Amino acid sequence: xxxxxxxxxxxxxxxxxxxxxxxxxxxxxxxxxxxxxxxxxxxxxxxxxxxxxxxxxxxxxxxxxxxxxxxxxxxxxxxxxxxxxxxxxxxxxxxxxxxxxxxxxxxxxxxxxxxxxxxxxxxxxxxxxxxxxxxxxxxxxxxxxxxxxxxxxxxxxxxxxxxxxxxxxxxxxxxxxxxxxxxxxxxxxxxxxxxxxxxxxxxxx
Numbered sequence: 001x002x003x004x005x006x007x008x009x010x011x012x013x014x015x016x017x018x019x020x021x022x023x024x025x026x027x028x029x030x031x032x033x034x035x036x037x038x039x040x041x042x043x044x045x046x047x048x049x050x051x052x053x054x055x056x057x058x059x060x061x062x063x064x065x066x067x068x069x070x071x072x073x074x075x076x077x078x079x080x081x082x083x084x085x086x087x088x089x090x091x092x093x094x095x096x097x098x099x100x101x102x103x104x105x106x107x108x109x110x111x112x113x114x115x116x117x118x119x120x121x122x123x124x125x126x127x128x129x130x131x132x133x134x135x136x137x138x139x140x141x142x143x144x145x146x147x148x149x150x151x152x153x154x155x156x157x158x159x160x161x162x163x164x165x166x167x168x169x170x171x172x173x174x175x176x177x178x179x180x181x182x183x184x185x186x187x188x189x190x191x192x193x194x195x196x197x198x199x200x201x202x203x204x205x
Contacts (some may be wrong), residue, residue: 008193015172019031033080064082114132118131126169129167139182142199
């Protein structure tokens with residue numbers, strides 16, 4: 001695992017969260033919007049959204065139909081609008097306008113699961129967190145670090161073999177690698193900096 005992380009760090013030295021935000025609330029909102037949507041599209045939507053409505057208090061006051069209209073192009077806008085509206089109300093009414101800083105409390109917020117919570121905890125609150133998305137699930141299985149598609153089990157297994165200081169960065173590295181090289185169904189193994197460490201590349205099943 002250490003060699004995998006080292007090689008990916010060298011290949012993607014600027015790897016980081018690609019969502020744009022200026023606060024924990026904004027990152028949480030952007031992460032909710034990113035479900036089944038590209039980060040590029042989310043950033044286009046949130047540029048104007050956060051300029052006009054930067055705080056949870058703003059979203060509490062905002063009619064849900066307005067939220068739906070603002071986020072329409074991210075897809076699944078009805079459910080996303082309900083989640084964001086309810087999340088903002090919970091943050092304001094139950095946490096005084098500031099997001100909680102523990103995983104247990106974060107996942108109590110409407111529309112917030114472990115993955116979404118870990119994105120915020122790791123990237124803006126400085127709490128080492130392992131985000132398990134489709135890229136992480138696919139690539140860690142290819143590398144045989146895990147043998148499951150269950151996100152919680154993957155998070156648990158990875159926490160045992162990754163240096164805690166690299167937990168947050170690890171997902172960014174795999175996301176970058178999954179987008180650029182280890183593409184689902186058409187991987188560019190000949191361009192992969194960790195192909196010599198990958199059992200799947202070597203033909204093992």
